[in-house]
Amino acid sequence: KETIMAESDDRPCFVAPTTVYDDLWVFVDSPFATDDEFERIYGKWLVFKPVGVLDATWKTIYDAIISGQLQAPSAKCSTMKDNPEAGPGRHMHPRKVICVYTSREDIEKVGLQLVNLVKGTIRYKTNEATLQGVYRYTSKGPV
Numbered sequence: 001k002e003t004i005m006a007e008s009d010d011r012p013c014f015v016a017p018t019t020v021y022d023d024l025w026v027f028v029d030s031p032f033a034t035d036d037e038f039e040r041i042y043g044k045w046l047v048f049k050p051v052g053v054l055d056a057t058w059k060t061i062y063d064a065i066i067s068g069q070l071q072a073p074s075a076k077c078s079t080m081k082d083n084p085e086a087g088p089g090r091h092m093h094p095r096k097v098i099c100v101y102t103s104r105e106d107i108e109k110v111g112l113q114l115v116n117l118v119k120g121t122i123r124y125k126t127n128e129a130t131l132q133g134v135y136r137y138t139s140k141g142p143v
Contacts (some may be wrong), residue, residue: 012028012029012066014059014062014063016055016058016059017054017055017058017077017078017079017080017096018051018054018055018079018080019080020079020080020081021079021080021081022081023079023081024078024079024081024083025076025077025078025079026058026076026077026079027074027075027076027077028061028062028065028066028074028075028076029065029073029074030065030066030068030071030072030073030074031066031068032068032071033073033074037073037103038073038074040103040104040105041073041074041101041102041103041127042102042103042104042107042126042127043101043102043104043107043124043125043126043127043128043129043130044099044100044101044102044124044125044127045072045099045100045102045110045111045114045122045123045124046097046098046099046122046123046124046125047061047097047098047099047100047114047118047120047122048095048096048097048098048121048123049095049096049097049098049118049120050094050095050096051080051094051095051096054077054096054098057098057118058077058098060117060118061075061077061098061100061114061117061118062075064113064117065100069113069117070100070110070113070114070117071106071109071110071113072100072101072102072106072110072113072114073101073102073103074101075098075099075100075101076098076099077096077097077098077099078096078097078098079096100114107124111124
């Protein structure tokens with residue numbers, strides 16, 4: 001993954017996902033996260049947002065991770081690039097996804113912080129479910 005760094009410090013620059021057409025994702029890593037936290041990532045909170053509010057929602061999550069207000073080790077946001085793994089016809093869907101990663105121990109804490117930030121519905125998905133190919137379009141119930 002590529003990160004654009006600010007010229008004045010070591011923090012990454014914010015990139016609006018609706019301006020990106022050549023990469024599937026934009027990323028942010030917490031400057032407070034340890035290597036151990038990255039190794040213990042168990043799954044992710046999923047935030048689905050319409051393209052019209054995607055940049056603002058991503059900026060809110062991005063800033064909260066950089067500042068430590070959202071205690072997640074990392075997050076990523078889908079961009080405007082077509083993603084064939086998004087499911088049949090889903091790559092052109094008007095909603096995009098933001099994934100906020102957590103350890104098993106921090107699922108509830110990060111979920112509560114996140115729902116207060118985005119003021120909307122969020123869903124959780126384990127990495128195991130992702131590896132097994134369980135997606136909304138391949139399952140009969142919620143993921």
